[in-house]
Amino acid sequence: EPEVTQTPSHQVTQMGQEVILRCVPISNHLYFYWYRQILGQKVExxxxxxxxxxxxxxxxxxDQFSVERPDGSNFTLKIRSTKLEDSAMYFCASRNTGGPWETQYFGPGTRLLVL
Amino acid sequence: QQQVKQSPQSLIVQKGGISIINCAYENTAFDYFPWYQQFPGKGPALLIAIRPDVSEKKEGRFTISFNKSAKQFSLHIMDSQPGDSATYFCAPSAWTGANNLFFGTGTRLTVIP
Structure with a gap:
């Protein structure tokens, strides 16, 4: 069964550094999303x-965040200058069509820790 | 107006019992009402979803009940099993094109054997 994949699974960085989180959505999907979940809180x-x-x-x-689909398969989230409060689990999701009742499929997430 | 409230925050149920989780929303533009299940260390996965033109949908042991006038929908898990132990999120959306999900606060369900 097709699935959304994300790399890396864990990332530790120093405050002020740039990070790039990578996602490979399901191949025929057209809509892509990033969500985040701070530990113990809801998905945003x-x-x-x-x-x-x-x-x-x-x-x-x-403005610290940007997204890109550089090559038709990857979907990336860049955080330009990380802050302590950016520490969270970041989920990528994708969806096939623009219809109102299409399922969003989530990846396993990247746990980002900013020190 | 995008606020989505879930209750209870946590729930402990005996194996074989019924688990009920409630979701209340404010945005009348929401037109898709899914429940997502999340296991520790994993991403949310769609469990069951309902459209606003029906009041109930059942899939196996899982049922969604939807009350449009009250702006509420609930998840019922019949014959709860230890494998159902997870965090459950309601995540309604509005068909604005992007259909981003607005997650509730989550309910941690523990099913005791």
Whole structure:
């Protein structure tokens, strides 16, 4: 069964450093998302991406964040200058079509720890 | 208006019992009402979802009940099993194009053998 994959599974970085989180969505999917989950809290929407541009973004997704689909298979989230409060689990998700009742499939997540 | 509230925060049920988790939302534009299941160290996975034009949907031991006027929907797990022990999130969305999910606060379910 096709699945969303994410790398790395864990990332430790120093405050102020740049990190890139990578995702490979399900191959025929068209909509891509990043969510994050701070330890013990709910999953929060960051950004959605369609047709090589951002569709929607939340208040969390400020200028320190960017997304890219560099090669038609990977979908990346870059945090330019990490802060302590960026420590969280980051989930990538993808969806096939734009229909209202299509399932979003989540990857296993990348646990980011900012020291 | 995007607030989604879940209750209870945690739930302990005996094996074979019924688990009930509730979700209340404010945004009347929501038109897709899924429940996601998350095991420790894993990403959320869709468990069951309902459209707003029906009041109940059943898939095996899992049932969603939807009350549009009250802006609430609930998950019922019949004959709860230890393997059901996980965190459950309601995550409604609105068909605005991107359909990003608005996750509830989560319910940690523990099923005691």
């Amino acid at each position: 929407f960051l950004v959605s991406f369609y047709n090589n541009e951002i569709s929607e973004k939340s208040e969390i997704f400020d």
